[in-house]
Amino acid sequence: MLEIANIGVRFGGLRVLDDVSLQVGEGEIVGLVGPNGAGKTTLFNVISGTVPHQAGTLNFGGSRLDAMPAYGRARCGIGRAFQIPQPMHALTVAENVHVAQRFGAGRVDRRAQAEILDLVGLTDKAQRDAATALSLTELKALEVAKALAISPRILLLDEVLAGLEAHGKRMFTQLLAEVHARYRIAILIIEHDIETISALCPRVAVLNFGKLIADGAPAAVFRDPAVVASYTGVPADA
Amino acid sequence: MQEVMRRASRHRSVALAVVIAAALYVLVPFALRGNLYLMSLVVASLTIGGIAVAWALLGNLGGLISFGHAAFFGIGSYASAILVMKSGWPIFPAMLAGGICASLAAVLVLPALRLKGPYFALAVLAYAHIFRIVATEWKALTGGAGGIGSIPRFPVLLGFDFASKTGAYWIILSLVLAFALIHFYVRNSDYGLALRAMHDSEEATRAVGVNSLLLKAMMLFLSAFMTGMVGAFNAHYINFLEPDYAFSGLWTMLPIVAAIFGGYRTITGPLVGAVVVYLLDQLVFKAVMPIGHQIMLGAMLGAMILWNAGGLLPAIAGWWRRHRGPLAPHA
Ligand SMILES: Nc1ncnc2c1ncn2[C@@H]1O[C@H](COP(=O)(O)OP(=O)(O)OP(=O)(O)O)[C@@H](O)[C@H]1O
Numbered sequence: 001m002l003e004i005a006n007i008g009v010r011f012g013g014l015r016v017l018d019d020v021s022l023q024v025g026e027g028e029i030v031g032l033v034g035p036n037g038a039g040k041t042t043l044f045n046v047i048s049g050t051v052p053h054q055a056g057t058l059n060f061g062g063s064r065l066d067a068m069p070a071y072g073r074a075r076c077g078i079g080r081a082f083q084i085p086q087p088m089h090a091l092t093v094a095e096n097v098h099v100a101q102r103f104g105a106g107r108v109d110r111r112a113q114a115e116i117l118d119l120v121g122l123t124d125k126a127q128r129d130a131a132t133a134l135s136l137t138e139l140k141a142l143e144v145a146k147a148l149a150i151s152p153r154i155l156l157l158d159e160v161l162a163g164l165e166a167h168g169k170r171m172f173t174q175l176l177a178e179v180h181a182r183y184r185i186a187i188l189i190i191e192h193d194i195e196t197i198s199a200l201c202p203r204v205a206v207l208n209f210g211k212l213i214a215d216g217a218p219a220a221v222f223r224d225p226a227v228v229a230s231y232t233g234v235p236a237d238a
Numbered sequence: 239m240q241e242v243m244r245r246a247s248r249h250r251s252v253a254l255a256v257v258i259a260a261a262l263y264v265l266v267p268f269a270l271r272g273n274l275y276l277m278s279l280v281v282a283s284l285t286i287g288g289i290a291v292a293w294a295l296l297g298n299l300g301g302l303i304s305f306g307h308a309a310f311f312g313i314g315s316y317a318s319a320i321l322v323m324k325s326g327w328p329i330f331p332a333m334l335a336g337g338i339c340a341s342l343a344a345v346l347v348l349p350a351l352r353l354k355g356p357y358f359a360l361a362v363l364a365y366a367h368i369f370r371i372v373a374t375e376w377k378a379l380t381g382g383a384g385g386i387g388s389i390p391r392f393p394v395l396l397g398f399d400f401a402s403k404t405g406a407y408w409i410i411l412s413l414v415l416a417f418a419l420i421h422f423y424v425r426n427s428d429y430g431l432a433l434r435a436m437h438d439s440e441e442a443t444r445a446v447g448v449n450s451l452l453l454k455a456m457m458l459f460l461s462a463f464m465t466g467m468v469g470a471f472n473a474h475y476i477n478f479l480e481p482d483y484a485f486s487g488l489w490t491m492l493p494i495v496a497a498i499f500g501g502y503r504t505i506t507g508p509l510v511g512a513v514v515v516y517l518l519d520q521l522v523f524k525a526v527m528p529i530g531h532q533i534m535l536g537a538m539l540g541a542m543i544l545w546n547a548g549g550l551l552p553a554i555a556g557w558w559r560r561h562r563g564p565l566a567p568h569a
């Protein structure tokens with residue numbers, strides 16, 4: 001469904017993504033891991049249309065994304081949760097979800113909105129200001145809620161679990177499993193915690209210095225010497 | 239319970255609006271009958287008020303500060319006058335077309351939409367100047383610097399002479415109230431919500447499917463349309479146009495002063511501001527200081543900003559809340 005082919009991105013002289021190809025099928029959950037600065041968030045930026053790519057092509061559900069602006073990709077069903085939460089500051093929590101649904105999904109369904117807020121545990125805070133009233137965990141929950149409200153066919157989740165304590169992490173993992181079970185949405189999730197990724201994703205891809213170095217089942221991928229080296233900083237052939 | 243109270247308070251506001259509208263349409267012309275000078279000042283103040291409402295709409299909803307509304311005003315006035323005089327259009331459709339022409343002219347401002355804050359404001363200022371030059375140089379169409387005289391007056395409709403002071407007052411009052419109503423509805427719509435979200439969270443707003451550039455452009459077109467309509471009204475009211483008058487920077491400056499003075503974040507603030515500022519200027523400052531009385535406007539605006547940066551209406555609302563309890567008592 002999502003086909004990323006030979007994507008290359010440079011920032012000035014810095015090559016941040018180099019010939020990256022990755023496919024995500026309908027309803028699939030794929031983990032994306034890699035050390036800091038590997039280019040994971042940049043890849044999400046490319047998919048959702050906030051960073052232009054200089055090489056390669058993007059297809060989603062049969063349509064070319066390359067020239068499509070960010071809002072158009074959201075309307076196509078690409079929902080995104082930002083690594084650094086980006087609520088719509090001037091709005092309440094409920095209004096955040098409303099705007100996402102109204103413009104992203106192109107319809108208004110109050111029951112679906114309530115269901116989403118309930119699912120991510122923000123019903124009590126629905127009328128509060130998104131900018132001031134939420135904890136980090138709640139801001140991350142709102143990221144997921146906004147992404148869900150556009151009626152996505154794929155969710156791009158950028159470290160929504162990072163920075164949460166063990167309990168929050170468990171809750172969130174469960175939430176994502178439930179989202180996936182209920183809406184049958186594909187999920188591409190960036191996450192550093194190998195245990196969480198292994199539990200949630202039947203498949204995981206690894207980025208290192210802008211190159212995709214592995215793609216497969218977690219058990220195999222995390223045993224791959226090149227992957228181990230990228231994490232420990234020891235070259236594979238040492 | 240809450241629902242009942244909300245409905246009761248809404249009924250109260252609707253009743254209040256009807257009373258105020260009736261007073262504006264009937265009491266004001268009645269009270270000022272025979273005083274043509276005062277009536278003409280009121281009409282002029284509403285003309286400023288109309289631009290001020292349009293300017294504040296662009297600022298509030300589009301998040302764009304414009305220093306170039308004189309361009310839209312001038313284009314609306316020329317377009318309407320030319321359509322009536324050269325193509326024989328009836329005046330009211332021509333006024334509408336004047337608004338549309340101002341909107342079309344705003345297309346040229348679109349590339350500046352990506353600019354932020356003062357850069358957008360300055361770009362629009364430059365555009366305004368260009369239009370003034372075009373109006374001066376395109377002599378075949380606009381009569382050049384000499385201008386256009388004897389622009390037809392408003393017609394007699396249903397036995398009522400709209401060319402009279404009271405008629406003109408009703409026209410501009412209707413326009414301005416319609417603008418305020420439009421501002422109100424857009425602000426309270428889903429588009430208003432998205433526009434509000436956009437101001438400080440543009441990336442997040444685009445990521446959920448909002449075409450922020452299009453929404454901003456729509457607000458620009460709407461604001462330009464309103465301003466063009468006011469310009470068209472003024473052309474048929476004054477019956478004379480020349481580039482230095484129609485594109486005068488005063489059509490930008492006075493509405494901005496009025497909007498900020500009255501409270502540009504509110505819907506009726508710019509209108510109230512225009513009436514207060516313009517009448518004070520013409521009736522008081524001009525008498526005290528025949529030359530350079532506009533300085534007093536600057537001083538007044540400064541004082542208002544120091545006293546209450548939100549403007550007159552928010553200041554009054556705040557005072558009311560402190561002294562009389564909330565505006566809609568929870569009785
Ligand atoms: N807008 C930008 N301009 C210049 N360089 C950038 C920009 N965005 C990212 N980079 C650089 O690109 C590289 C990849 O960054 P990216 O944020 O994609 O990494 P990441 O894998 O998400 O890392 P982390 O795990 O820390 O979130 C980094 O070296 C970063 O400094």
Ligand SMILES: [Mg+2]
Binds near residue numbers: 040042083158
């Ligand atoms: Mg990142």
